[in-house]
Amino acid sequence: MVKSFEEINEKIKKGEAVVVTAEQIIDIVKEKGVKQTAKEVDVVTTATFSPMCSSGAFLNFGHSDPPIKMKKVWLNDVPAYAGIAAVDAYIGATEFSESEGMRYGGAHVIEDLITGKPVKLKALGSVTDCYPRAEIETYITKDTINQAYLFNPRNAYQNYAVAVNSTNKTIYTYMGTLLPKFGNATYATSGQLSPLLNDPYYRTIGIGTRIFLCGAQGYVAWEGTQHNPSKERTDKGIPTSNAGVLALIGNLKEMSGDYLKAAAFYKYGVSIFIGIGIPIPILDEEMVEFVSISNKDIYVDIVDYSVPKRDKPTLGRITYADLRKGKITLRGKEVPTASISSYAKAREIAQVLKSWIKKGDFLLTKPVQNLHEEGITKTLDIRTKEDL
Amino acid sequence: MAKKKVVLTFPPEKIEQPITYHLVKDYDLIINILRAEIYEEETGRMVLELDGPKDKIEEGIAYLKSQNVTVEEAARDIILNEEECIDCGACTAVCRPGALYLNPKTFELEFDKDKCILCGLCVKVCPLGLIEVKF
Numbered sequence: 001m002v003k004s005f006e007e008i009n010e011k012i013k014k015g016e017a018v019v020v021t022a023e024q025i026i027d028i029v030k031e032k033g034v035k036q037t038a039k040e041v042d043v044v045t046t047a048t049f050s051p052m053c054s055s056g057a058f059l060n061f062g063h064s065d066p067p068i069k070m071k072k073v074w075l076n077d078v079p080a081y082a083g084i085a086a087v088d089a090y091i092g093a094t095e096f097s098e099s100e101g102m103r104y105g106g107a108h109v110i111e112d113l114i115t116g117k118p119v120k121l122k123a124l125g126s127v128t129d130c131y132p133r134a135e136i137e138t139y140i141t142k143d144t145i146n147q148a149y150l151f152n153p154r155n156a157y158q159n160y161a162v163a164v165n166s167t168n169k170t171i172y173t174y175m176g177t178l179l180p181k182f183g184n185a186t187y188a189t190s191g192q193l194s195p196l197l198n199d200p201y202y203r204t205i206g207i208g209t210r211i212f213l214c215g216a217q218g219y220v221a222w223e224g225t226q227h228n229p230s231k232e233r234t235d236k237g238i239p240t241s242n243a244g245v246l247a248l249i250g251n252l253k254e255m256s257g258d259y260l261k262a263a264a265f266y267k268y269g270v271s272i273f274i275g276i277g278i279p280i281p282i283l284d285e286e287m288v289e290f291v292s293i294s295n296k297d298i299y300v301d302i303v304d305y306s307v308p309k310r311d312k313p314t315l316g317r318i319t320y321a322d323l324r325k326g327k328i329t330l331r332g333k334e335v336p337t338a339s340i341s342s343y344a345k346a347r348e349i350a351q352v353l354k355s356w357i358k359k360g361d362f363l364l365t366k367p368v369q370n371l372h373e374e375g376i377t378k379t380l381d382i383r384t385k386e387d388l
Numbered sequence: 389m390a391k392k393k394v395v396l397t398f399p400p401e402k403i404e405q406p407i408t409y410h411l412v413k414d415y416d417l418i419i420n421i422l423r424a425e426i427y428e429e430e431t432g433r434m435v436l437e438l439d440g441p442k443d444k445i446e447e448g449i450a451y452l453k454s455q456n457v458t459v460e461e462a463a464r465d466i467i468l469n470e471e472e473c474i475d476c477g478a479c480t481a482v483c484r485p486g487a488l489y490l491n492p493k494t495f496e497l498e499f500d501k502d503k504c505i506l507c508g509l510c511v512k513v514c515p516l517g518l519i520e521v522k523f
Contacts, residue, residue, distance in 0.1 A: 049474070051515065103517075176478045177513050184481045261474055263515030271515070273474060326489075338481030340515075342474045343495040 002284045005366040008042045012360055017042040019357045021350040022193045022280075022291055029292040037288045043357055043364065044280045044291045046195040047212070047349035050188050050341030051263050051271040053174060054154035054225065056092040057110050057252055060146040061121065063087055064138075069131035070123040074098070075109045082123065086131060090151075093262075093272040105270030107262035110150070113142045114214070115257040148252040150213065154224040156276050158196035158244040159300055160188045162318060162337070164330065167306040172267035176340050178305055182330050185302065185337045190346035191295045191320035195278035196244050198291045200237040202229070204280055206367025211248065212277030212353045214260040217362065218250025220278075223371045230374050237290075240299045240317055244371065248276065259349065275345060277353035281364050295320035302330065310379065390442045393422075393462040395506070396452060398432035407455055408436070415448040416440060422505040435462060435506045466504055469518040473497055479510040479519060 011017040018041050020028060025044050029037050061070075063086070073082040073089045077099045080091040095106040112119055118139045127134050142148050163175035164185045171178050175186045191197070199205045209220040224245030231243040259275030280291055300323070302316045315330065322328055323337045356362035398407070403426055411417045418439035426432045438445050452459050475496045479488045487503035488510055490496065508521045 049476075051476075176481050177509070179482060183484075186478075186481050261516060264517065265515055266512040273476070273515075324492075326492075336481075336484075336486075339477040339490070340481070342476040343490075344475040347495070 003042070003282065005281055005283075005364055008281050009363045011042055012357055012363055015358070015360055017357060019043045019045065019279075019354045021347070021354055022046045022198050023347065023350065025288075025291050026192065026294045029288060034285050034288045034292070037292075038282055038285045041282050041288070044198065044282060045277055045350045045353040045357070046193055046198045046280060046291075047275070047277040047346040047353065048156055048190045048194050048341065049259070049273055049275045049345035049349060050190070051174065051265070052152065052155045052157075052274045053094050053271045055110075055150065055152035055272050055274055056090055056106060057113070057148060057150050059089050059091065059148050061087045061089070061140060062144075062146050064133060064136055066132045067130070068123060068125035068133035068136050069128060070136075071126045072124040074122045075119050076104070076112070077120075077122075078104070078106050078109050080106070094270050096270060102269045103264055105262070105264070107270050107272035110252070110272065111257060111260060111262040113148060114252060114255045114260055116141055116143070142253050150218070150248070150250050150252050150255070151221065152248045152274065154226060154245050155248045155274055156195050156224070156246045156278070157189065157242045158194070158200070159239050159298070160242055161301055161303040162187045162323065162328075163303060163305045164315065164335065165306045166304050166315075171306055172265070173305050174265055174268055174271060175305060176338070177266060182333055182335045185323075185328060185330070185335045186340050187300065187320075187323050187337065188339070188341045189300075190341060190343055191298055191324075192293060193343070193346050193350055195276065195280075196246070197238060197293065197298055199280055199287075200233070200239070200290060201373055202244060202371040203287065203290075204283065204367070205246070205278055206370040208365055208368035209278065210362065210365045211250075211279075212275070212349060212356070212362075213248055213250035213255070214275050215256030215258060216250050216252075216254035218248055219365075220246050220367075221249040222247040226377045227372065227375065228377045229372060230376050234297075234299055236293060236297055238293065238298055241301045246371075248274075259345075273342070273345075275349050277349040279353060279357060279362070279364055295324060389440065390445055392438045392445050393502070394436055394438065394449070395460045395462050395465055396432075396434045396436055397458040397460070398434070399456050400430040402455060402457060403430060403432040405455075407452065407457065408434075410451060411438070411448045415444050415451065417444055417448050423507065462501075462504070462506060465506060465522045466499075466501065467520040467522075468497075468499055470497075472516060472518050474516065476515065479514050482509040482513050484509075
């Protein structure tokens with residue numbers, strides 16, 4: 001049984017496609033088997049709602065009169081990068097406010113723009129004959145500016161880590177507050193619902209794939225930065241740590257504040273919850289095998305975040321099924337577990353995407369180009385010119 | 389036997405007096421001080437669990453009031469903005485008594501006020517800043 005993207009799209013257009021979520025498919029496969037499921041199901045929706053620091057937005061403010069060539073830009077006192085032409089800027093999610101510090105940052109500016117709030121724009125220009133204005137201070141909303149689109153360099157990690165702290169004092173990380181002496185263990189990703197865990201070798205998710213991005217239709221733009229597909233995998237092909245990752249793009253003006261939330265991690269800094277949904281076409285039986293995985297099949301490495309080194313020690317490996325039980329045993333000690341990404345929201349997104357596809361509002365796209373299946377990340381070392 | 393969790397506010401003239409001692413000695417209550425603090429304006433605040441027969445707890449509370457100590461129900465001092473909550477679960481990671489937890493079926497955040505000891509760790513940890521503890 002082999003189906004093409006085109007055949008599945010024809011069914012979607014006719015309103016005949018059978019669409020289920022990556023959670024629902026688990027029991028369907030158990031009941032009907034792989035062969036029958038491949039015949040009956042056309043699309044499986046996956047989703048995640050997690051903090052993803054490597055995110056930001058490109059904005060084009062339009063030209064003032066007299067015009068300005070912006071050199072430095074602040075949005076609600078948060079610096080944005082303006083070294084791109086005259087009135088283009090990129091606001092990164094993790095940038096801090098110069099007046100409020102790490103309680104408000106780029107992520108909050110992006111959320112304020114999405115929800116339609118006015119944002120203060122301040123810019124200094126480099127004066128030229130064609131751009132005579134030296135500075136500007138005004139207010140913008142998403143409706144007063146030309147373009148506003150998220151371009152997130154690294155989102156939707158395939159898998160991540162379980163974070164613990166072996167030392168005697170509390171540490172503050174992007175994985176939340178980690179209590180001393182293995183006082184807790186935190187984890188991210190939506191496990192069995194997570195996009196790249198359901199397509200472990202990137203057969204259907206690639207450059208050009210249309211996705212749900214924060215309530216709008218967005219796209220996979222490129223492989224994510226630090227895409228690292230050669231990491232260790234289990235027998236089912238599922239990586240036990242971060243591995244593959246995506247760069248995503250989408251129109252901020254069409255997004256919803258329900259699926260993008262600014263976050264401040266105590267004593268760490270600003271991050272942003274990004275809501276992502278990705279459809280997986282059931283092209284054949286292999287795809288059924290991939291999407292049928294459940295939390296008990298997905299292992300993840302337990303990492304000691306208290307070691308301030310690039311390569312942190314791995315203390316073991318555990319399944320998401322065990323993590324979801326609320327406690328794990330680590331070095332003979334019972335350790336409470338907690339997720340820092342919202343499974344409830346991920347479920348909601350998978351349902352929304354499912355309804356879009358069922359209604360015929362969302363067609364699937366075959367990747368323009370596939371992501372690399374192999375490759376490692378490079379490290380940054382101190383070197384001289386002569387070393388190279 | 390019953391258990392009751394209360395928040396006590398001591399006026400400045402009472403903060404140096406061994407008031408909780410009398411709850412043990414005169415009213416035979418098992419007391420558990422969950423949190424105690426003296427503030428700059430010299431009022432004292434304490435989260436206290438009282439364990440004993442119901443009538444003794446009531447008598448003990450009456451004694452505290454007679455000493456000008458304000459007695460309030462503990463649970464009303466925590467405010468969780470459920471409307472804006474995204475159910476990420478970050479707060480559950482630091483909640484040692486397990487008052488904040490994700491419902492195993494819906495994965496939505498639940499809050500069991502009776503288990504809360506008002507430690508306030510969740511306040512700083514909530515990435516959206518949605519929890520307030522008045523202590």
